[in-house]
Amino acid sequence: MLEVRSLGLDGVLEIVPRRLGDERGFFSETYNAETLAAHGVAAIFVQDNHSYSAAAGTLRGLHYQLPPKAQAKLVRVVRGRVFDVVVDIRKGSPTFAKWVALELSAEKWNQILVPVGFAHGLVTLDPETEVLYKVSEHYSAEHERSIRYDDPEIGIGWPAATDRLQLSAKDRNAPLLHESILFEFTA
């Protein structure tokens, strides 16, 4: 019921649930803990989030929560398209500060799994884009952190979705990676 492939960073996966079509349309199991566990995904999710972005070029991130509220995320798009980015922020990791990106869309029906220890961000590629995602720990403003989306130490190749990016003040003023409290890497 699932296609799963590694995106080249520890535990960062593209997941594509099957869509079972018939004359009415389709049915898809978009989350199944047992099926994910069978593919080595141990995270259990406790909260669903839904964000709507009116404009293409809306950039959200890079975000993460610190322990004990560190979150794994399972992200998908039900309308529009996003360029989704995951960054390894585990100090001592052989892939520290490395990033991978994936286009998520309703058309592709794909999802990205963001493990604990990674920062997450996205930029919308279409107007009126809606992102649904599950998180493995509840929201905690106290433990929430941001890193600058354009930190040269990370060097994310954001697409020129539009000539003007739209960001929250929090994201526009986020600290750089080297100024941030990060995760410890355990081999």
Ligand SMILES: Cc1cn([C@H]2C[C@H](O)[C@@H](COP(=O)(O)OP(=O)(O)O[C@H]3O[C@H](C)C(=O)[C@H](O)[C@H]3O)O2)c(=O)[nH]c1=O
């Ligand atoms: C994340 C979150 C936020 N909020 C409140 C806090 C603010 O009053 C408002 C907007 O929050 P924020 O500006 O952090 O939302 P985004 O910029 O979309 O951030 C999210 O999008 C990026 C891509 C992520 O990966 C994070 O999971 C998440 O932080 O919702 C809640 O009430 N619960 C929550 O779980």
